[in-house]
Amino acid sequence: MALFSRRPKKDSDPKGEVPVDAQADVDEVQQDVNAAVAAEQADDTDAEPVPHVPISVSTYGKPVPRPAPEPERLPKTPETAPAPSESRPGMPDNTLLSTVLQEVPEEVDNAAILAVMRQALQGTLYLRILGDARAQAAAGEPLRLAISIVNDKKFLLAYTGAAALQAGLGDEAQSTSILAQPSQRVLRNVIDAGYDGIVFDHAGPGRRIVLPTGLIQRSLDQADPEFTIKNLLAGPRTDETARAVVDALVARGAWIAAGPRADGQGMGVAEARSAEGGRYLQVFSHPLEVLTLRREDQPMPLTAAQLGAALKSESGLDGFLIDPAGPWIRIERAELDALITIADAAEAVDAAADTDDDDKA
Known part of the structure; x- marks a missing residue:
């Protein structure tokens, strides 16, 4: 004071x-x-979580096979505050x-x-x-x-x-x-x-x-409630920042940007690509982060297990790009193992539940 x-x-x-x-x-x-x-x-952003997100269908708005002839680059917005x-x-x-x-x-x-x-x-x-x-x-x-x-x-x-x-x-x-x-x-x-x-x-x-x-x-x-990722990205970066962001994703989940594919064939989600061609799923700490980009896609909430399932279903993803409107951070796939572990556990629980249902039948 x-x-x-x-x-x-x-x-x-x-x-x-x-x-x-x-x-x-x-x-x-x-x-x-x-x-x-x-x-x-x-x-309009108040959407129910979905049980499965078909990450593999394509990058939203860019239904082209890899490697893309004109890969989308990482955002030009400030990487750090x-x-x-x-x-x-x-x-x-x-x-x-x-x-x-x-x-x-x-x-x-x-x-x-x-x-x-x-x-x-x-x-x-x-x-x-x-x-x-x-x-x-x-x-x-x-x-x-x-x-x-x-x-x-x-x-x-x-x-x-x-x-x-x-x-x-x-x-x-x-x-x-x-x-x-x-x-x-x-x-x-x-x-x-x-x-x-x-x-x-x-x-x-x-x-x-x-x-x-x-x-x-x-x-x-x-x-x-603590605005964890927002405050982490707004503050000074340290060797522990990426780990702390992943911990926040594990605890709270996050949002992705989704919408109909340009070819009308199903749903696509927003990705970004590095200059080297690496593919990064765009992940957002809040739906406002999606709306601020002023694109046609809409925010969709995902749990930690669903984020992990997205990584598992798309082996070509190199990681996450968090809050591309800036300040943003790139999290490599190797740093996201905790999400995959949660997805594996969720699948095991679902499989056990299905087995119980079959036994009762």
Whole structure:
């Protein structure tokens, strides 16, 4: 928790919320329309797991035999996140979210909302609190969070770093505490506290984006509660990163991008190929990672056993490409043995169940 010392505002709200920038630069009608479209698109990703995915049918959209004459390359998106930065010592910036906020167009569209929602699922966010947060907590008082009010709707204000927060203080300097929280806790608080949504970096380009509570709820429902893979790929890479990503796949499963083949013959799934011709199944930590690519394929959830079965059924796969929209990581087949082991165990259980059914018959 960092503390900025400023003169208290005399007419501050005595309740647990402090209206800030009450007439935020938000076109509510436009945001409501875009948010509704975004929520509907998120609803479309709510699919039931399937018992078998025919990985072998072809690369989605590219029904050609191996070797392909023009192999799809690994994505041009950043493989790793930008180097860690701190606009104030001790307060790491959420660089990925800050970057996508700076890229928000003047006329906010559905794609921009989904892009911001995707990058909000990782890293640290900062909340602004009027007064001494430690004293408020010690006294058992609710923290007096800064909010924005637009046409009687309340939006929590959150910041991607100290520079964005300092810009938000503006000329109305006041005694302000800064509370750093993992993004999942901040987003969960939006829902639990009954806010209508959240605004990031309200003094900068982020003010044009409102993430409505409905979209946040849907995104959290479909996410790993700890955002494990998102945070791993957003952080510094170590020799243990790949192993940790595999552990997350074992624990939670993941998503793939699937859709009808270009020739109309069955279903295909999205792959990528290395410059050397290696084939990698595209795997996604969240359905938003698929939607952000703005392709026609749809996200499909798979369990760890189903991911392992996909590897077993397609011996030509060289591994997984995780979150190709970036930051991404390539996991080689030899590092995915744990998934194949789970698939073998699931097959053994199914075989035993079938035997029992035959005996009963």
